[in-house]
Amino acid sequence: MWTETDLIEIIHEFPAVANEALHAIQQGDGKPPDLDSFNAAAAVLNTDAAELCVNLLQSTGFSDAFVQALLARGIEVDTDVPENARINLAGMADFLQRARTFRCRVEVDDTFRGTGCLVGPGLVLTAWHVVRVQGPGVEQNPEPKVTVVLADGSKHPAGVPPSYASPCGDREWINEAPHADSDVLDRHDVALLALRTPAARHLGFAHLPPVPPAVVSRSKLYLLDFPKGQDEQLGEGTTWKIRKVTARMRHDIETAEGSSGGACFNSRFELFGLHQGRQQRGPGRNGGKLDDGRLVPLSLFAADVAELIGKDIAPLELWHLDGENSQLVIGRDLFVSAVAAAGQDDSRVRGVRVKRRNVSSGDETGLGFSYRILNELLLRRGGEHLAVRIPLDEPVSDLVSDIFQRVQSAGVAMNAIPSPGGVDPGQAAAEAAARDQANRLAAAVNEAATKTGRTVWFFVDNPSVPLSEPARLHLEGFVASCLVQPRIRLVIAGLETLPLAGLEFSGPDAARADGPPADGGSGPPGLVVDYVGGFTRQDVLNCLTRAAESLAGQADQQSIEAMTQVALVGSEKFNGVYRDATLSTVVTRLQPYLQVLRESAGTTI
Template sequence: MARATDLIEAIRTSPAIADDALRAAQLGSDAAPVDLRAMTAAARVLGLDPAEFCVERVAAMHLIPVFRDALRVRGASVGVHRASPGHPETNHPAQGHPAPPGHPEPDEPSDRFDPDLRNLFLARAKRMRCRVFVGGRLEGSGFLVGPDLVLTAWHVVRRAIRSGSTDVTDVSVRLADGRVFHVAPHLAYSSECGTAELLQHAPGSDADVAGKHDVVLLRLKERAARSLGYAELPESAPSVTDARSIYLLDFPAGWDRGFGQGRASSIRDLTTRLQHSVKTDGGSSGGACFDSEYTLLGLHQGRYGSKRKDGKWQAGRLVPLSAFYEGIRPAVTTAIRPAALWRLGDGLEHPVVGRDHFIEAVAAAGEPATRVRGVRLKRRDPTTVDDDQTGFGFSARILEELLQRRVGRHVLIRVPLDQLLDDVAVDIAIRARAAGFAVDAGDGLDGATLAARLDAAAGDRTAWVFVDDASRQLTESGRMHLESFVGAALECEHLRLVIAGLETVQFGGLEFSSAGAASGEGSRGLVVDYVGTFSAADVRDYLTAALESVGVEPNPDLIESHAEVALIDRPHVNGAYPTAVLADIAPQLGKVLKLLGGAALRAEGGG
């Protein structure tokens, strides 16, 4: 826990940050918040030190933990003592003697670390690592390097690689949130290991493993949760000439035994492999290695040296990032998650929680060449009545907001099936004309003809037809018109569909579990998205996206704690909360964002 002196030092060294954190700590109080300027003025009247007075008042309000966390998430180093000119408490050597005037502050020893930065790294690291399976059997470790990319060792999945290709079969990963994701058949990058390395023999020179880096980049069929984060590639791969501290993120023998910590150093006459001192086991291969600056250094490959008397190997071997950096960089830098839509409007009253699947499907359908032609929304419980704030109506509002970002190139046509219509095609044509498409709505128009006419009228635009769930049963003629229109629209280049409800109607085309499942060649179809519930992970993703949108680096541990508090005593079934709960927790989540997001979110309405 932070000491009072730590908080006092933070106020003195970072008054602007302290003022922002002080305001945030008082959110939710009935009284008007007191800023640092007012605290300073009061302290001077009383003849007290402003920073000390401020901490005393914060303690009196029982806000020390909140104030401390608000300082930390804003970048203030709370609990780390560094020399600060003019502050007698810290401006001295360890012996307590004043430093000579003009004497420069000594460089920090290499074994020193910033505990706040380290804690943030550890919180992120435990979420980005994963286990890799082939045919349901654990084969090694890996880690996220993008929203849908996992880096691991080539030999971990070599049994699954089809002969003479870069395709894999039956590979899956289990992420830190417990979810299992299947891997797409085509590898984003692949480089096999040396022949001798398959026999646990280290290469003797770079020539032995020229172009062989023992690395694969797996692409998941779905994107991982936003709150899990991923390892970012540095601007350039770090080089290792001298021994340095490392952290290894692995699962020895498949078990979670925490992180490995040791030293990495070069190997004589070899630059494409390094040795390290972390004890590993089967299942560690593919684990991420980070240096003491928390920069990705490479991945663990296998053993090195000879066995000791206790049967353990003397050292481990890792493949440095510098060996394959240029190989994976193109895929990693283009694996960009669609821009987050975490709220509707400018305030905090309408959070978008648990809709990343829908948003990513819309983004995929918006691409010019794609098998995804839209989304099919289904209720987890078809007997429930739709809620405009959370269900199909809310989905239409999300879609409208997403299309507005495309500046007129994508146009929404909303078709509410709230009347008993025999000629659904004519009704869609009339609504298309109202949206600016010159479609002939003459009598006798069938669904397939309508799709062709609307596609031609779109020109260089894309028409998104959102069909609302029917409030009453469709007539037989209306159902046939709609089925005909959907089947034809799937093949039109300028048409996209969102079908909300109508669970009993069978439409043509494929149904994809995710946008990633539609990769490669094949028939077109719609991504299925179920509405009606959300999870704690969705709340974490919402908070993460909101903070990232205003340039605040999320602290995973803080986000997890706030999400848990928001959902305490809320009704759920096996962790699935009804979307009606969102209206109850939205004000609380708004206060959390104002606390963690600082001035950028405090001015927002709601919450």
């Protein structure tokens, strides 16, 4: 039922109904007390009339009767049940370790303004009013300079306007709480900032829950903020509903200027919402104000930001390797999109098979660079996906044992591979025994990855020496088994002449062509085939367009066309395809243009 605080709030919001309820519970012949009496007494005592009334009702034993009288007069009861107060200690320890890294400060024109939270490798969630200098509906010209200070002290300029922006209510801009949902209809006070320079990906980020947590009162809440710019550690409190307003909630965590934009988490350590401001509860006993915090529930805006965050974590396109000025990614869109598709739990795409257009040329540039792209993409996922490289550059007597050791070295705690289930090298054909060993290895890796909630990506290098027969049998069996393991993905670089299990898809869309499950397609799993060994003029145009949009916020197609022409001048092509051997020259010629973009945006990437 209602708490003392709830009853005080009800009296403030429904004084006429409260007055009727006081008259209804009066017993005897005496004059029934009313709010006028309490108001007069409160003025003398310098306290709040509603608080004085509730204290008297409790001391005289009439509080339950007062509650029933309120219910009889149509005041709705809060049906939320307080949650179990016990906390998962392991979950808390993990959350505290991660929370130190994804909380960040937000500066506007070099002045600290509020708190933010990394929700992707390059995205920060904060309150809209934190990054504004003008109120709702007012154009900002010029736009302010917004900078995000990460946990490691590095500073990163953010794109303005934000990637997503939902303004606060007009009353909220002047530090007044909304009186009704109509005051903040479709106005969530949320901004999603895109960092223009590489975020420190080792810091990780807070994950957006697949389904936003239910908005309930009397539940545990944790707040990550910087009140007055100071690190006051973790704020802990309880959520409460605000009567007549469902688009905001109040909480009892102590906050201050600078707390705005702080991420709120529930008892399961899921992102729950953003702290936004103060919610006045009324005057206190000594004349001071009783203020609570006010938050915006994630459920209001999660659908608006989910796609942007998803593309930041698992991008469908990439124009450069993070932090490396000269490492442009040209002509590898299919590889990037295939990795994104394979990263989904229910996808038929279980990885990529990288093949050379001209195997006889001996050029392995695209094969080796594939690993660097994969590593970049997996780093963006915050540690839940990791790459294990399997080089085949020297003869290996026992490929199964070699892979086992490499998985352990990557940080995955492995149990011993189970003993053979009736199949032994000494008792069965070599092919059957090798397949059994490979199956048991893949199952052991999947089990270990499942326990830690991770996905292991095996990158199999093209062999620089001939594969031995045992290694070939182990590799074929291992690939076949990995394709059906939920927590394993594959990238096969080269090995074009080796027949491997699984379907080959021309792209992620081909795998989804059959429709569900969950739009990932139905049928057996397989690998997307990505051919390397050349690039087109359009590939260069795409790279420069993305670079301009990322660094300068817009792309001047005329200058991009001209720069592409300069970069490709003198390069030979066949059927519109340029050889990879010319790629280094093209990248070198593009550097001055990229530097102009960086300087125009004030970045150093």
